[in-house]
Amino acid sequence: MKLKLHVWRQAGPSVKGQFVTYETDASEHMSFLEMLDVVNEDLEERGVDPIAFDSDCREGICGTCGMVINGRPHGPWKRTTVCQLHMREYGDGDEIWIEPWRADGFPVQKDLFVDRSAFDRIVAAGGYISVRTGSAPDANAIPVVQVYAEKSMDAASCIGCGACVAACPNASAMLFTSAKAAHLNLLPQGQPERYGRVLDMILTMEAESFGTCTNHGACENACPKEIKIDVIALLNRDYMKALLKAG
Secondary structure (H helix, E strand, O other), rough: OOOOOOOOEOOOOOOEEEEEEEEEEEEOOHHHHHHHHHHHHHHHHHOOOOOOOOOOOOOOOOOOOOOEEEEEOOOOOOOHHHHHEEHOOOOOOOOOEEEEEOOOOOOEEEEOOOOOOOHHHHHHHHHOOOOOOOOOOEEEEEEOOHHHHHHHHHHHOOOOOOOOHHHHEEEEOOHHHHHHHHHHHHHHHOOOOHHHHHHHHHHHHOOOOOOOOOOOOHHHHHHHOOOHHHHHHHHHHHHHHHHHHOO
16 A cells, blocks of 8 residues: 655754655555665665664564654554554555654654653662562562552553653653552552652652643553553652651
């Protein structure tokens, strides 16, 4: 099938970008990224700089691929990353608009590739526990309430793709930050540093130029792992307790 692609091209962080139109043939059996690979092969053959975009595992688990497709992060399918989106979603003659995440916290480096290292700094601020290293403890050494274990695992499924930020009208990183805090704060091992963790992660998130959360819920809708905004409520409660404890 023939497609018309309108792709955001930007040579560098300080260069003004624009949409450039390409026409290509694609098989319905291709993934979206495979289709872009074909476009890039054609561009390279013509001596044109290929489209820069992130990808790694191409199995929907690493969170590396990230782009807005026709106004929706990761494209039209729910619970799906770009690498798992297939061209059977589209028909012959369709036009597709492809652009990078739009957020001050995710500055565009080139084309569809953005710098998401802000997420790494948020995790580094508190997404860990301080324990002695050594051999693995017995699985039953620390009892964990089943409901908290399940909620912790749900939060830990966050792959850090940034779709929540791209979908949020405020470019907030609250869903990501709260998920990374919740998967530790819900477990006994995370209790000693719980409130310090929350303060440090929120302060870092704010310093990274992400917007504030106003409970639109767009982040939950865009999340490929369906993380619920319940974790944001948990983070807000912990944040208020942390402020009281800090005095």
